[in-house]
Amino acid sequence: MTENKERQPQVKISRRIFLAGGLGAASSIFVGSINPEKVLAATKKASFDVEALRKAVTCDISLPSDKDFKDKVYGGLWNRYYANRAPQVAVQVKTDADVIAAVKFAKANNMKVAVRGGGHNWCAPSLRNGGMMIDLTNMNKVISIDPVTKIAVCEPIISNREIQQKLKAHNLAFPSGHCPQVKLSGYLLSGGMSWNQGVWGHGVESVEKIEMVTADGELIVADKDHNQDYYWAARGAGPGLFAVCLRYHLKLYDIPKAFTCSAYNYSMEQYKEVAQWISEIAPKLDPCVELSLWMVTAPAELAEKTKDQGGKVCMVTGTAFTDSQEKGKAAMALLDTCPVISKCLSKSVNQPSDFEGLFDASGALWPENMRNQVEAMFSNNNPAEILDATAEHFKKCPSPATVFMFAVFTGPNVPTPPPKDTAFSMTGKLYGGPWTMWKDQADDAANLKWHKEMITLLKPFTVGHYVAESDTVTYPEHAVHAYSKANWQKLAELRKKYDPKGVFFNFTDGLA
Numbered sequence: 001m002t003e004n005k006e007r008q009p010q011v012k013i014s015r016r017i018f019l020a021g022g023l024g025a026a027s028s029i030f031v032g033s034i035n036p037e038k039v040l041a042a043t044k045k046a047s048f049d050v051e052a053l054r055k056a057v058t059c060d061i062s063l064p065s066d067k068d069f070k071d072k073v074y075g076g077l078w079n080r081y082y083a084n085r086a087p088q089v090a091v092q093v094k095t096d097a098d099v100i101a102a103v104k105f106a107k108a109n110n111m112k113v114a115v116r117g118g119g120h121n122w123c124a125p126s127l128r129n130g131g132m133m134i135d136l137t138n139m140n141k142v143i144s145i146d147p148v149t150k151i152a153v154c155e156p157i158i159s160n161r162e163i164q165q166k167l168k169a170h171n172l173a174f175p176s177g178h179c180p181q182v183k184l185s186g187y188l189l190s191g192g193m194s195w196n197q198g199v200w201g202h203g204v205e206s207v208e209k210i211e212m213v214t215a216d217g218e219l220i221v222a223d224k225d226h227n228q229d230y231y232w233a234a235r236g237a238g239p240g241l242f243a244v245c246l247r248y249h250l251k252l253y254d255i256p257k258a259f260t261c262s263a264y265n266y267s268m269e270q271y272k273e274v275a276q277w278i279s280e281i282a283p284k285l286d287p288c289v290e291l292s293l294w295m296v297t298a299p300a301e302l303a304e305k306t307k308d309q310g311g312k313v314c315m316v317t318g319t320a321f322t323d324s325q326e327k328g329k330a331a332m333a334l335l336d337t338c339p340v341i342s343k344c345l346s347k348s349v350n351q352p353s354d355f356e357g358l359f360d361a362s363g364a365l366w367p368e369n370m371r372n373q374v375e376a377m378f379s380n381n382n383p384a385e386i387l388d389a390t391a392e393h394f395k396k397c398p399s400p401a402t403v404f405m406f407a408v409f410t411g412p413n414v415p416t417p418p419p420k421d422t423a424f425s426m427t428g429k430l431y432g433g434p435w436t437m438w439k440d441q442a443d444d445a446a447n448l449k450w451h452k453e454m455i456t457l458l459k460p461f462t463v464g465h466y467v468a469e470s471d472t473v474t475y476p477e478h479a480v481h482a483y484s485k486a487n488w489q490k491l492a493e494l495r496k497k498y499d500p501k502g503v504f505f506n507f508t509d510g511l512a
């Protein structure tokens with residue numbers, strides 16, 4: 001790695017100190033919660049003038065000594081497992097001027113900056129030890145939607161559901177992510193594994209322009225003609241970006257007139273035939289069909305029938321985005337041709353839906369308030385090989401909420417080349433892995449062990465990772481493997497050029 005090590009966070013608080021701490025009321029749902037006294041003691045040693053920072057910004061700031069600090073720093077995190085890192089100060093910016101002032105203050109005071117978007121990244125890279133957290137929670141408006149130019153301008157903290165709801169009023173849509181609550185903020189900076197990706201491309205491919213604040217505290221506009229290096233880096237660098245993004249200018253699309261959805265539950269006994277058949281139909285399907293292969297806990301009505309298979313099923317889902325239900329049905333016809341379809345335990349075929357329906361379904365599979373470990377990867381293997389290696393292990397999964405899913409990309413050009421002009425640079429025939437989800441802290445050890453074993457099983461099939469859905473905290477090398485070698489190198493060079501003093505945390509600093 002050629003990351004900039006010049007500037008280290010001022011306060012070094014070891015993970016051990018955090019883990020040693022007792023659980024505070026506000027964060028009792030988190031593991032390894034911080035010991036606020038230790039953080040406070042460390043902060044007291046820090047040499048920055050709190051009053052000067054208060055004067056520099058118009059917004060609230062939170063210090064570890066504040067009663068609501070834990071709530072401000074951890075309350076917005078999706079993953080209830082992580083709360084073992086803490087900044088020296090969190091700044092809840094409200095305006096561009098706040099962001100500029102905060103960055104300039106950090107730079108002048110040798111503090112490092114981490115950015116909190118929606119807090120949805122599974123491994124919480126917005127939480128670093130020491131430094132300043134710039135929290136964008138208040139920057140949550142859709143500024144404009146122009147149905148003529150088909151461009152929307154959004155602040156970062158807009159959820160997938162919200163953007164699609166607003167665009168629907170204009171018969172427009174955007175390649176957002178899949179779950180309702182996740183925010184555009186970090187999604188658009190990481191790559192963007194989107195709905196209807198086969199037709200619309202990744203989220204980053206529809207980011208036309210970004211307004212951002214640099215490490216010098218300068219507000220710039222980056223697009224294909226201006227500040228091209230920033231434009232390139234922002235579309236993929238994710239947690240490794242060296243700027244704060246304040247507004248995204250998004251390219252919009254006509255909303256598909258028909259969303260056609262099917263789901264088939266097969267016994268795990270049939271996973272081999274199902275997965276092999278999936279590999280054969282994927283290249284024949286139109287790219288407008290989003291196809292996924294799953295191992296999940298059986299729905300309640302199939303619990304009895306699947307008892308001898310660990311209560312799990314092998315599920316196939318498809319969603320077609322088309323002009324009419326007829327075209328949707330035609331596009332989905334191949335999903336009815338599985339050689340073991342007569343043994344299908346239950347199915348729901350060609351149901352009309354819309355974004356609301358898709359978000360409801362995804363929201364149910366990835367529920368809130370869970371403890372999570374996630375490792376999504378790209379693969380070029382036959383899904384049958386992957387399930388062969390993992391099915392037995394999945395049946396022993398300690399938590400019924402855990403989902404194992406692979407998006408199987410469709411169409412004749414798979415794997416499609418990654419976009420040419422973005423830091424995001426991964427591709428594969430498949431994308432997915434285990435989303436290990438559980439509720440109680442008491443079950444941490446069992447789930448962590450199971451998850452780790454699953455990653456080991458998947459390793460031989462992995463060609464790359466995705467910074468938005470990989471545990472780059474536990475496995476820093478997965479950040480490296482989320483980029484082509486050339487792009488990883490270019491990112492490091494750009495960081496050196498545009499953030500030579502290391503104002504922004506890089507991928508790895510402040511995590512241990």
Ligand SMILES: Cc1cc2nc3c(=O)[nH]c(=O)nc-3n(C[C@H](O)[C@H](O)[C@H](O)COP(=O)(O)OP(=O)(O)OC[C@H]3O[C@@H](n4cnc5c(N)ncnc54)[C@H](O)[C@@H]3O)c2cc1C
Pocket residue numbers: 078114115116117118119120121122124125126127136156176177178179182183184185186187189190191192193194238239240241243244245246366468469
């Ligand atoms: C339930 C669920 C479903 C998901 N589904 C998908 C999916 O379908 N497709 C997909 O691609 N991803 C998906 N993700 C992953 C998600 O897109 C990323 O984790 C993304 O980072 C979330 O954005 P955020 O702003 O909430 O991130 P945060 O956790 O707030 O930020 C992550 C990092 O990104 C950087 N960052 C964020 N915002 C900014 C900004 N405005 N300026 C500068 N840096 C910033 C910071 O370095 C920060 O540490 C899903 C996540 C969850 C929890």
